[in-house]
Amino acid sequence: MSNRIYVAIDTPDLARAKAIATRVRTHVGGLKLGLEFFCAHGAPGYREMAALGLPIFLDLKLHDIPNTVAKAVQALSPLAPAILTVHGAGGRAMLEDAKAAAPTGTKVVAVTMLTSLDASDLGATGIAGSAHDQVLRLTDLACEAGIDGIVCSGEEVGAAHARWPKGCFVVPGVRPAGGSVGDQKRVVTPRAAIDAGASILVIGRPITQAEDPDAAARAIAGTL
Template sequence: MAQDQMHQDQPLIVALDFPDGASARAFASRLDPRLCRLKVGFELFVAAGPALVEDLQGRGFEIFLDLKFHDIPNTVAGACRAAAGLGVWMINVHACGGRAMMTAAREAVEGAAHRPRLIAVTVLTSMDAADLAASGIGRGLEEQALFLAGEARAAGLDGVVCSAREAPMLRRALGADFLKVTPGIRPEGSASDDQKRVVTPGQAMGDGATHLVVGRPVTRAADPLAVLEAMNREIAAARGT
């Protein structure tokens, strides 16, 4: 089966929040690419670089390169072009960088041999209403998320990173095909850690999320495959499949 066919309906993305490539590779060897995609973020990419991404892709995993680019349009365009050259499945930018920056990012990846999905971060799930107000934003959480998601859609992006709590609103406003990638996913009964807005996989899918990012409930599990299988069953039930 072709890799794209194998992954096209897989919404789970495991965050490889490890400090070095050896730890990430060791953990990835315990996973099955049929059960999840993988997310490589700041710390791991700085420590291990493109070689890790290429290695994980060689093992059959599709990669969400979560570097949240945010700079002047030309710089972000160059970074997105370089990321697309790695053949990753998804990359992201900060929507608060503005429509011109997001448009430049989208134009930069259009000609890639394997065009990645390009999404934008709206409001970080580590933030609550008080945090947003303290940062000088006058809009409430939902209003700010909707505004930034609309800017991303206007710039031609594929979707956004958002809280699952905003997913129903974004689905109504921007359509079911606009990707909604939701961190802060925790299986029933697990700790919320540093995420302030969390939901279960079934709740998130029912609310309109298209992809779910999960970290410590999988990476700290004694049997990560069993956790992934249980989460996939919950997602299938929520989808009615």
């Protein structure tokens, strides 16, 4: 992939989503559509965005019993997203069934730990150890399940890549040097994430909320 930036289009406003994507399309490698967009517009909205000609990362973080997730993936198959997320905490059987149900050409990647969480949040849910430990546990599980990769923060991607050299590593929570971190707790710069082994960078507000989104995307791409 020549451009590893997927811009996060996190808005329920279809016109705004299309306007942002149209402005940045020559300086990003793809679009990330998440729950906010998909709950508002579903498959028809997805198709309108896909018509812009960029690969789509469909970030729905599916997490349920294996059969339900497999059927959900099958229902999404006509959209043929480039990347689709499930939750690693759903377990090996769920990951295996999600991958088996995905269409050829769709990478299934497991969310390990949201970048809005840290060790204290893990402890509150009864999970012992650090964020780093949890990400590596789920990295091993994803690899063993035969899916394509994981989603993790830039703080853990180096260690995860060392354990799974052939995996696909999607890194959200990426912020340019000096940028606002917002509601993210574990962030790195785009260059640092790539150097550590990131395959894809998911960048939202630093691009979408910039005065000139295209210039912001171009500037970030220039650092990679």
